Amino acid sequence: MKGLLRVLLPVGIFALSLALLPYLGLPYRPLEVTAAQLNQYGSATSTSTRTPTLPPPTLTRTPTSSTTSIPSTTATPSLTPTPTATPVPGRVMGFVSLEGHAGVTRAGVTVRLDQAQQVVTGADGSFIFDNVPAGAHDLRAETPGYLCLQRSLVVNPGQTVDLGTVSLKAGDANGDNRVDLLDLVLIGAHYGENPLSDARADMNGDGVVNLFDLVLVGNNFGLSCPQG
Ligand SMILES: [Ca+2]
Numbered sequence: 102m103k104g105l106l107r108v109l110l111p112v113g114i115f116a117l118s119l120a121l122l123p124y125l126g127l128p129y130r131p132l133e134v135t136a137a138q139l140n141q142y143g144s145a146t147s148t149s150t151r152t153p154t155l156p157p158p159t160l161t162r163t164p165t166s167s168t169t170s171i172p173s174t175t176a177t178p179s180l181t182p183t184p185t186a187t188p189v190p191g192r193v194m195g196f197v198s199l200e201g202h203a204g205v206t207r208a209g210v211t212v213r214l215d216q217a218q219q220v221v222t223g224a225d226g227s228f229i230f231d232n233v234p235a236g237a238h239d240l241r242a243e244t245p246g247y248l249c250l251q252r253s254l255v256v257n258p259g260q261t262v263d264l265g266t267v268s269l270k271a272g273d274a275n276g277d278n279r280v281d282l283l284d285l286v287l288i289g290a291h292y293g294e295n296p297l298s299d300a301r302a303d304m305n306g307d308g309v310v311n312l313f314d315l316v317l318v319g320n321n322f323g324l325s326c327p328q329g
């Protein structure tokens with residue numbers, strides 16, 4: 102019984118003091134008990150608010166791009182052959198004249214292209230090569246009594262190359278592709294003949310061997326043309 106009074110008496114005095122404070126002119130101060138104080142006395146009640154400690158957030162990396170497979174660059178071989186354009190052939194044409202020749206005809210001159218195609222000039226000395234492959238070619242014209250003529254030319258696809266008039270130089274009476282003393286000797290041997298015993302000595306084709314034939318040899322004396 103005494104123990105109970107020991108406990109209730111201070112509590113009653115404390116409560117009475119609180120009730121009388123306003124009447125005694127003393128300010129009323131509510132009891133403030135900290136959590137530490139309560140914990141010290143084993144109180145399970147706390148007025149403080151504990152901020153829960155959150156575990157550190159787990160950083161999750163979000164892929165910024167997705168892996169894209171690179172398409173194979175290996176070309177699939179085509180089984181279909183690519184058609185090749187057929188080159189368009191060209192044409193080569195021209196006229197041949199014979200230096201100092203008195204006759205109107207220029208027929209009978211042989212013209213070759215690359216040693217593969219060959220034509221003979223007509224009465225007007227014209228010649229023409231059709232279906233000439235595009236590229237570089239060599240043309241050669243020759244006839245007895247005259248130095249041959251060679252010409253390099255280029256034919257583009259579908260192009261007509263007109264050489265105009267090409268002239269063969271006279272004076273090669275013996276046909277050895279040069280004009281020299283042997284030709285003079287041959288003409289001299291038949292000089293003045295009419296009719297002719299050797300037509301090779303009649304350089305200008307007028308049916309007589311005379312000074313005009315000697316002049317033609319003299320004009321081209323020393324010239325020659327490539328063998329072919
Ligand atoms: Ca000669």
Ligand SMILES: [Ca+2]
Nearest residue numbers: 303304305309
């Ligand atoms: Ca003559």
